[in-house]
Amino acid sequence: MLQPLRLALPLAIALAWGAVARAQPAARIRAERQRSVTIASTPAEPLPVVRVARDTLTLLFFPSPIQKKTLTFDESRIRVLDAGERSVIIQPVANLGDVERQEIGVFFDDGRAPARAAFVLVTDPAEVDSRIDVQRPELPNTTCPPSAQAPAPKPEDFVLLGYVDEHGVATLSQKGRQKAAQGLTWGSIVTFRGTGWILADVQIMNEPGHPVWTPHEATFVGRLGAPLRARLVAKKPGPIPPGERGRFLVVVEAPAMEAELIFTLEVGGDGGRRLTIPGVRFPKPSGGATP
Numbered sequence: 001m002l003q004p005l006r007l008a009l010p011l012a013i014a015l016a017w018g019a020v021a022r023a024q025p026a027a028r029i030r031a032e033r034q035r036s037v038t039i040a041s042t043p044a045e046p047l048p049v050v051r052v053a054r055d056t057l058t059l060l061f062f063p064s065p066i067q068k069k070t071l072t073f074d075e076s077r078i079r080v081l082d083a084g085e086r087s088v089i090i091q092p093v094a095n096l097g098d099v100e101r102q103e104i105g106v107f108f109d110d111g112r113a114p115a116r117a118a119f120v121l122v123t124d125p126a127e128v129d130s131r132i133d134v135q136r137p138e139l140p141n142t143t144c145p146p147s148a149q150a151p152a153p154k155p156e157d158f159v160l161l162g163y164v165d166e167h168g169v170a171t172l173s174q175k176g177r178q179k180a181a182q183g184l185t186w187g188s189i190v191t192f193r194g195t196g197w198i199l200a201d202v203q204i205m206n207e208p209g210h211p212v213w214t215p216h217e218a219t220f221v222g223r224l225g226a227p228l229r230a231r232l233v234a235k236k237p238g239p240i241p242p243g244e245r246g247r248f249l250v251v252v253e254a255p256a257m258e259a260e261l262i263f264t265l266e267v268g269g270d271g272g273r274r275l276t277i278p279g280v281r282f283p284k285p286s287g288g289a290t291p
Contacts, residue, residue: 030124032056034131039117041137043196047103047120053128054095057081060088062117062134065109067226070116073104078121096123107253108136111229115253169194170283183210184275187245193261193282199251200265200280204240212239215269218250220280222263228252232267239270260284 030053037048052058068083077096082089088106096102105118117134170193187203198220206213220228230252240246250265261282267275 030056030126030128032130033127034133035129036133036135037119038135038137039114039119041114047118050119050121050132051124051127051129052078052090052092052096052121053123054092056091056128056130058090058129059131060090060119060134061131062086062088062106062108063136066117067107067109067228069226070107070228071104072106074102077102078104090121092121092123096121107226107228109229111231111252113231113253115228164194170285172281172283174279174281180205180207181276182273183207184213184273186275186277189265189277189280191280191282193254193285196253197251198254198261198282199249202248202250202265202267202277203245204248204267204275205245206240206242208243210242210273211271212241213270213273214239215246215248215267215275217268218248219266219268220250220252220263221266222261228254228263258284 033051037050040047050058050060063086065085066083066088071080071083071088073080073090077093077100079091079093080088081091088104090104092102100122102121103118104121105116107116114136117136119132172191174189174191175187183206185205185207187205189200189202192199192201204215215232215234218230218232220230222228230250233249233251235247235249248267250267254261263280263282265277265280267277
């Protein structure tokens, strides 16, 4: 006689829990996505959007090594749980608001353009990115065959590409003050600072009595953060003979900030000979035209 009661009690409890569950609104579950995004190739292009959520880890996987110390983000809103040679795992402190946009960026280690990967972080009510495979666009090959000639850049190109905006370009000149080291000196240097980039125009002298010398690499070393590998462009390609000088442009993409920048410029070349230029100053960004 007691067996029907034993069966009825669990059944009643199950029905009661089911009624409670039906009475509660269904929790929205974000669909997790894995996808590829291509980073902006110029400062004028919009940043790719990555969807993040408080309850999901988002992995950013890069195609080449990154400089972990150059990561920039708002620590009050975004957590970086891990940063490796080619990956970063992020998570928002709390879901971002409907109109809130957070930016995160990092420099690649090889100095090749585009040198920085940056993203806009948002929270989407329906989807979240659990893995982002970062794609780096292949810029057009600037090497021309001997019979071809690259078209001369026009002033409007710099504006259309986003390298110059309404704030213009700030410049600063410095003169060489150091004795020859490894037979190399620098005579003068002019620094330029534009929208998302810095450039040093430097004259390098190969002292008499030393072998011919060709520079191959350049690095900006700052007081904080990792060194920045730069692009090195010679006005006249080829080695610098003894007793002569060459003109070189050293350029790298740089994060926007209002302060003056100071670096040590290191230029390495043939035979392990290196030129070190300390105290290379880049002025504060220009304030733009007065209305």
